[in-house]
Amino acid sequence: MATTGNDISLAKHFLLKGDLVAIPTETVYGLAANAFNEKAVLSIFEVKNRPAFDPLIIHTDALEKVKDFVTEIPPQAMELAKAFWPGPLTLLLTKKNNIPDLVTSGLDQVAVRIPNHALTLELLSQLDFPLAAPSANPFGYISPTEAAHVNAQLGDKIPYILDGGLCGVGIESTIIGFIDDVPTVFRLGGLSVDEIERVVGKVNIMKHSSSNPQAPGMLKSHYAPRKPFFIKTKSEIESAGSGVAALLFDKKTANGAVKYQRILSPAGNLNEAARNLFAYLRELDLLDIEEIWAEKAPETGLGLAINDRLKRAAAH
Numbered sequence: 001m002a003t004t005g006n007d008i009s010l011a012k013h014f015l016l017k018g019d020l021v022a023i024p025t026e027t028v029y030g031l032a033a034n035a036f037n038e039k040a041v042l043s044i045f046e047v048k049n050r051p052a053f054d055p056l057i058i059h060t061d062a063l064e065k066v067k068d069f070v071t072e073i074p075p076q077a078m079e080l081a082k083a084f085w086p087g088p089l090t091l092l093l094t095k096k097n098n099i100p101d102l103v104t105s106g107l108d109q110v111a112v113r114i115p116n117h118a119l120t121l122e123l124l125s126q127l128d129f130p131l132a133a134p135s136a137n138p139f140g141y142i143s144p145t146e147a148a149h150v151n152a153q154l155g156d157k158i159p160y161i162l163d164g165g166l167c168g169v170g171i172e173s174t175i176i177g178f179i180d181d182v183p184t185v186f187r188l189g190g191l192s193v194d195e196i197e198r199v200v201g202k203v204n205i206m207k208h209s210s211s212n213p214q215a216p217g218m219l220k221s222h223y224a225p226r227k228p229f230f231i232k233t234k235s236e237i238e239s240a241g242s243g244v245a246a247l248l249f250d251k252k253t254a255n256g257a258v259k260y261q262r263i264l265s266p267a268g269n270l271n272e273a274a275r276n277l278f279a280y281l282r283e284l285d286l287l288d289i290e291e292i293w294a295e296k297a298p299e300t301g302l303g304l305a306i307n308d309r310l311k312r313a314a315a316h
């Protein structure tokens with residue numbers, strides 16, 4: 001098991017040596033390394049068992065520091081950065097040469113964000129390099145929203161987990177790139193499309209692909225539990241058998257055969273539902289049941305990102 005604690009100087013000690021440290025963010029926990037150190041970045045891919053074609057996100061604590069490793073911040077990107085950083089927004093920007101090609105899987109653009117978590121912002125402010133950090137889960141599995149999730153799966157492979165408590169947003173950042181100057185959603189996430197459109201106007205939303213080299217984050221099968229997972233309607237869940245555990249949006253099913261049920265938000269609140277999503281999926285995945293059936297969230301606000309994760313979990 002990794003050591004877990006809130007000791008920023010210990011986290012810094014390992015990162016300076018080129019070791020990996022799990023860090024808290026408002027979205028999910030990240031598996032962090034010095035982004036300028038190619039060898040350290042390589043070990044992220046090894047520890048996660050992540051394919052080299054799936055690029056990483058760079059984390060920093062200040063807009064001025066972003067200019068150290070991207071060639072420019074175009075006006076629309078700057079507006080979004082000013083409106084939403086620190087926060088659950090990742091921007092695709094053209095990289096400088098100090099970002100190893102390994103970080104971007106050979107693409108010209110690097111994914112960048114300033115996360116909104118006090119402990120991690122303090123850590124970043126004390127470093128003279130940014131942190132490359134994908135979500136701290138084995139490739140393809142559910143993302144971690146608390147330190148114990150990281151420890152359960154990667155604890156024997158990393159020296160330290162910086163424990164910042166539960167992730168407040170609970171779902172990965174929204175990734176925005178610019179295609180012919182049109183803001184384009186590469187991955188739905190913790191910042192809703194409505195909020196983004198309020199700042200830059202209408203955006204495009206990229207369709208999923210299992211083989212789009214431009215957007216490896218759009219890989220269809222992702223965020224998946226180990227148990228067979230299906231999206232079902234409420235009425236299908238009402239007639240489910242006893243081998244089924246259910247993930248419901250706001251209300252329990254009266255079906256007595258379904259012993260295990262988790263309700264994402266009894267109040268029907270999409271932020272609360274996003275915050276609970278990954279932890280509940282993990283809990284259901286560990287039960288002695290045969291299948292997990294999930295009901296979709298309403299298709300609005302963060303419901304889009306929640307349903308995106310459910311669809312990908314069901315895409316095996």
Ligand code: TXA
Pocket residue numbers: 025027028029030031054055056057090092104107109110111115133134135136171172173174175186214215216217218
């Ligand atoms: O909220 C988050 O974004 C979390 C926390 C830790 O910050 N990180 C995260 O990283 O979700 P990860 O590695 O699980 O997902 C990163 C995704 C990749 O799958 C990839 O699709 C996309 O970001 N990405 C990174 N660089 C890209 C690039 N240059 N072009 C297109 N997509 C890129």
Ligand code: MG
Pocket residue numbers: 134135143
């Ligand atoms: Mg991930």
